[in-house]
Amino acid sequence: MEKLSYVSDGSKTAWSTYLQQIDRVAPYLGELSRWVDTLRHPKRALIVDIPLQMDDGTIRHFEGFRVQHNLSRGPGKGGVRYHPNVDLNEVMALSAWMTIKCAAVNLPYGGAKGGIRVDPFRLSEGELERLTRRYTSEIGLIIGPQKDIPAPDVGTNAKVMAWMMDTYSMNQGTTITGVVTGKPIHLGGSLGREKATGRGVFITGREVAQRSGIEIEGANVAVQGFGNVGSEAARLFRAAGARVIAIQDHSATLFNANGIDLVALGEWQSANKKIAGFSGAQEIDDEAFWDVKMDILIPAALEGQITPQRAEKLHCRLVLEGANGPTFPQADDVLTSRGVTVVPDVICNAGGVTVSYFEWVQDMASFFWSEAEINERMDKIMTEAMVHVWDKAREKECSLRTAAYIVACERILMARKDRGIYPG
Numbered sequence: 101m102e103k104l105s106y107v108s109d110g111s112k113t114a115w116s117t118y119l120q121q122i123d124r125v126a127p128y129l130g131e132l133s134r135w136v137d138t139l140r141h142p143k144r145a146l147i148v149d150i151p152l153q154m155d156d157g158t159i160r161h162f163e164g165f166r167v168q169h170n171l172s173r174g175p176g177k178g179g180v181r182y183h184p185n186v187d188l189n190e191v192m193a194l195s196a197w198m199t200i201k202c203a204a205v206n207l208p209y210g211g212a213k214g215g216i217r218v219d220p221f222r223l224s225e226g227e228l229e230r231l232t233r234r235y236t237s238e239i240g241l242i243i244g245p246q247k248d249i250p251a252p253d254v255g256t257n258a259k260v261m262a263w264m265m266d267t268y269s270m271n272q273g274t275t276i277t278g279v280v281t282g283k284p285i286h287l288g289g290s291l292g293r294e295k296a297t298g299r300g301v302f303i304t305g306r307e308v309a310q311r312s313g314i315e316i317e318g319a320n321v322a323v324q325g326f327g328n329v330g331s332e333a334a335r336l337f338r339a340a341g342a343r344v345i346a347i348q349d350h351s352a353t354l355f356n357a358n359g360i361d362l363v364a365l366g367e368w369q370s371a372n373k374k375i376a377g378f379s380g381a382q383e384i385d386d387e388a389f390w391d392v393k394m395d396i397l398i399p400a401a402l403e404g405q406i407t408p409q410r411a412e413k414l415h416c417r418l419v420l421e422g423a424n425g426p427t428f429p430q431a432d433d434v435l436t437s438r439g440v441t442v443v444p445d446v447i448c449n450a451g452g453v454t455v456s457y458f459e460w461v462q463d464m465a466s467f468f469w470s471e472a473e474i475n476e477r478m479d480k481i482m483t484e485a486m487v488h489v490w491d492k493a494r495e496k497e498c499s500l501r502t503a504a505y506i507v508a509c510e511r512i513l514m515a516r517k518d519r520g521i522y523p524g
Contacts, residue, residue, distance in 0.1 A: 114193030114403050120429040125505035128496060132513040139199070139509065142192050143210075144168040148238035150216065152231050155224050162231065166214040166239040168248055169195035172515040175246055176212030177202055177453060179253025179282075180235075180260070186215035190403075194253075197424050198453070201446040203508035205485045207457045212248045214239065220255045232260050236267040243268065245278035245464070251456050252282040254402070258294075262287050278463035281456035290459035292474035293452075297422065298332025299475070300451020301398060303482045305333075305420045306340070308443050308500070311490060314395060314417055317341030322394040322416070324348045325401035326375055329422045329449065331366065333398050338362055346392045349401070352376035353389045390414060399426035400449075406431045414440065421445035436499055444501035446508065447489055454478050 119140060126136050150162040165188055168176040178198040181191075191213050199211025216235055220228055242248055252261055261280045265287065268279045277288030285291065292299075309316055319342045323330045326349045334344045343359035351374035354360060361380050368378045376383065393415040399405050400422030406414075411427075411434035419435065419442040421427065427435070427442060435442055455478055462468045469477075493503035 113189050114425050115189045115196075117404075117425055117429060118193045118196045121501070121505060122509075124429070125502055125509055128498070128502070128506045129509055129513065132510060132517065135513040135516050136509070138170065138172075138513065138516050139196070142167050142169045142195060143171055144242065145188065145192065146239060146242060147188065148235065150231060150234050150238065152227060152234065154227055162216050162218050164214070164216040164235045164238060165191040166242060166248070166250075167191045167195040167212060168242065169211040169213075170199040170512060171210035171248075172512055172519060173203060173210055174208040175210065175244075176248035177207070177209035177251070177456065178211055178213040178248075179251045180256050180264070181213070181215035181253040182218050182220040182255030182260075183215065184217060184219045186217040191215050193403075194424055197446060199512060200505060200508040201450050201453060203511040204446050204489065204504045205450045205454055205481060206511065207453065209249075209453070209457070212250075213253075214250055215253070218255075228260070229263050232263045233267045236264045237271060240268055240271055243279060245276060245460070249278070249456070249460060250280045251452070258282055258284045258289060261289075278460055281459040283459070288459070288463045290455055290462055290474060291469070291471035292478070293455045293459060294328055295332045296455035296474075296478060297329045297449050297452035298334075298400075299336060299478065300454065300482050301329065301333040301400070301420050301422045301448055302336035302340075303451065303479055304443050304448045304486045305337070305396065305398075305418065307483055307486045308420075308441060308490065309396070309418060312418065312441055316396075319343070319395040320345045320393070321396045321398065322346035322348075322389065322392050323398045323400060323422075324389065324405060324426075325399070325423065326365075326369065327400070329452075330398060330400035331362070333400060333420070333422055335362055337396070337398075342396070345394065346389055347375060347381075348386065348389045349375050352378075353384050353386050354378060354381035355384045355388075355392060356381040396420060398422050401426070404428065406435075408434050411435050411438075411440075414438075416440060419443065421448045424449065432499065432501060442499065442501060443486075444504050447485060447500075447504045450485070451478055451482060454481055 145167045148164045195213035202209040283289035390410045397416045403425035406427040408430045411431035
């Protein structure tokens with residue numbers, strides 16, 4: 101396993117990207133900067149071996165992770181990712197971004213993240229269940245509804261959360277629905293959770309577009325990633341009068357200058373598990389996606405997508421980060437110099453964790469809300485958070501990303517300062 105450094109070396113890794121973001125916000129923190137190293141060190145990182153009996157009787161081993169970055173403001177919160185590229189560096193960064201995200205939206209959580217280095221699509225359902233249950237048992241000593249609450253992420257879903265909840269509950273001897281969020285509705289899940297992240301992208305995009313003089317009606321939108329986040333954000337922008345002219349996923353890049361029929365594409369994707377081959381748009385080269393003339397770009401896939409080179413040629417006015425960490429710090433500088441507004445991931449895609457918070461509250465109280473109530477509460481929280489970040493950016497004359505980090509870091513470090521260090 102690669103040796104990980106806790107100092108920024110400028111390399112293109114998720115963790116070094118996060119550290120550079122902390123370096124940039126530190127000068128704005130005043131007397132709280134004394135505590136800023138708190139944010140450069142994960143509180144706890146667990147690496148587990150997961151032996152799995154395959155359907156053919158062979159035994160394979162997979163490596164799993166759970167990182168709790170900071171718990172000063174409450175229990176850890178963050179997803180579980182099943183992907184072939186999962187490693188400790190990535191999980192540390194994702195847990196740190198969750199710390200910032202929860203504080204930026206003012207949720208009473210710290211940041212955590214987990215994952216297994218595996219291609220879930222190469223496993224049978226039985227193998228996937230056995231993998232999940234063993235992983236849950238291995239990390240069970242550090243998770244819990246008052247310790248650390250996992251949720252779905254890339255490669256996981258409500259079914260995986262149900263297996264995690266059941267495994268944890270069996271080991272505890274009683275049903276504990278609040279140990280995870282993103283569960284099926286009938287097992288304590290929340291209405292509105294599946295579409296929440298994409299809805300949050302639209303809400304924050306709407307607020308920033310209004311303040312930036314960008315008309316959504318008639319705007320051209322491009323979306324990278326057409327899962328829960330990208331598809332819902334695209335649908336809401338289309339409903340508001342925008343044209344979604346380019347969509348990219350792992351299988352293809354689609355382009356239609358007149359707008360892609362999202363309903364037809366969704367039906368095609370459901371039937372074929374990919375967007376490649378859809379007849380309602382032209383397939384173009386993947387790199388050509390970054391040359392499309394658009395007003396709004398929504399990167400909603402994986403981290404590290406907007407490089408400085410891509411930022412130089414982007415034709416857009418607004419970037420809405422539906423994914424975590426899609427923009428390198430150097431690319432941020434390029435976009436800023438070109439007058440492109442970036443709504444950062446830690447506020448833009450926080451709709452998912454906001455409704456996860458609602459789910460956790462509902463589980464703890466055993467009292468559930470309607471979807472209309474969920475959406476209304478989320479809209480209020482996301483709008484207030486975005487306006488606060490916008491105002492902070494105007495006050496400090498900085499980017500929205502730096503402003504979001506200022507807001508979040510002040511809340512986290514104030515909690516750290518007032519709690520003190522135990523034992524002293």
